[in-house]
Amino acid sequence: WPVHAPYVAAINQLKRERNAVILAHNYQTPEIYHCVADIVGDSLALAQRAAETDADVIVMAGVHFMAETAKLLNPDKIVLMPDMDAGCSLAESITGDDVRLLREAYPGVPVVTYVNTSADVKAESDVCCTSGNAVKVVESLGVDKVLFLPDEYLAKYVATQTKVEIIAWRGHCEVHEQFSGDEIRRYRQGHENLVVIAHPECPPDVIEAADFAGSTAQMIDYVRNRRPGKVLMVTECSMSDNIAAEIRDVEFVRPCNLCPHMKRITLANIYASLESLQPRVEIDPRIADRARLAVERMLAVGR
Ligand code: 13P
Numbered sequence: 146w147p148v149h150a151p152y153v154a155a156i157n158q159l160k161r162e163r164n165a166v167i168l169a170h171n172y173q174t175p176e177i178y179h180c181v182a183d184i185v186g187d188s189l190a191l192a193q194r195a196a197e198t199d200a201d202v203i204v205m206a207g208v209h210f211m212a213e214t215a216k217l218l219n220p221d222k223i224v225l226m227p228d229m230d231a232g233c234s235l236a237e238s239i240t241g242d243d244v245r246l247l248r249e250a251y252p253g254v255p256v257v258t259y260v261n262t263s264a265d266v267k268a269e270s271d272v273c274c275t276s277g278n279a280v281k282v283v284e285s286l287g288v289d290k291v292l293f294l295p296d297e298y299l300a301k302y303v304a305t306q307t308k309v310e311i312i313a314w315r316g317h318c319e320v321h322e323q324f325s326g327d328e329i330r331r332y333r334q335g336h337e338n339l340v341v342i343a344h345p346e347c348p349p350d351v352i353e354a355a356d357f358a359g360s361t362a363q364m365i366d367y368v369r370n371r372r373p374g375k376v377l378m379v380t381e382c383s384m385s386d387n388i389a390a391e392i393r394d395v396e397f398v399r400p401c402n403l404c405p406h407m408k409r410i411t412l413a414n415i416y417a418s419l420e421s422l423q424p425r426v427e428i429d430p431r432i433a434d435r436a437r438l439a440v441e442r443m444l445a446v447g448r
């Protein structure tokens with residue numbers, strides 16, 4: 146990508162000067178994922194690696210809730226979010242007040258919250274999870290019923306994997322809710338021996354029509370390890386671009402659903418934020434300790 150070369154060189158130079166690390170989600174574009182990121186991964190890996198870093202500055206090439214999680218785990222470090230408007234429809238779907246009302250409606254039922262939420266919502270939760278460890282987190286509680294917020298489809302997927310009763314909320318990912326089982330079947334008709342792997346934020350009929358469901362990192366591992374001849378990754382489409390650049394012996398069939406929030410992050414705004422050390426993510430001190438506890442409990446469960 147010659148057009149990106151000056152930015153790539155300048156960003157990598159600034160990273161050294163600032164002792165900064167760039168964490169990039171698997172949905173970032175190839176020039177970010179392959180050329181400037183120090184750590185790439187799913188939401189769980191980004192939280193785990195944020196907890197371990199000894200850099201002074203963390204740049205989150207992802208969305209706002211990921212930067213908040215990194216800040217919760219690194220209250221004394223500078224956490225930069227190159228575009229503060231990079232949100233998430235799931236995080237937008239629920240507030241701390243909603244969780245307080247749910248607790249009143251279901252007294253004594255623990256609250257498991259997907260990391261795709263604001264720090265305010267995390268502060269009202271018992272424990273967080275990601276799609277990479279949701280079942281393990283739910284089962285770690287040793288209870289027969291949990292509130293699982295806010296992704297209705299991930300909640301439904303978890304319910305198929307555990308005996309614990311799952312009470313769901315009505316949030317959806319605006320990218321994954323667009324897929325349908327019929328669309329998957331049409332792709333299968335058009336492509337012989339197609340392997341279909343889907344993110345569990347997809348609707349249940351998509352998961353049923355797929356061969357495998359898992360977090361973004363689990364989907365990548367599936368392709369790396371099993372090398373299907375032809376694969377359809379039912380998720381945000383930069384994933385296929387990133388992994389196709391690495392794995393040449395697999396054919397990627399690509400529907401293209403982009404996450405408009407993830408796509409707000411560019412080499413230009415990564416450079417600008419590293420240069421100015423702005424904009425910084427800060428967490429209201431009245432909620433930070435409680436939100437951190439929910440994230441730390443998730444990290445203690447692990448993957
Ligand atoms: P992962 O935790 O699987 O990376 O998913 C994050 C996300 O935002 C998916 O839409």
Ligand code: SF4
Binds near residue numbers: 232235318320346
């Ligand atoms: Fe949120 Fe969906 Fe975008 Fe992931 S892909 S950040 S869940 S809107």
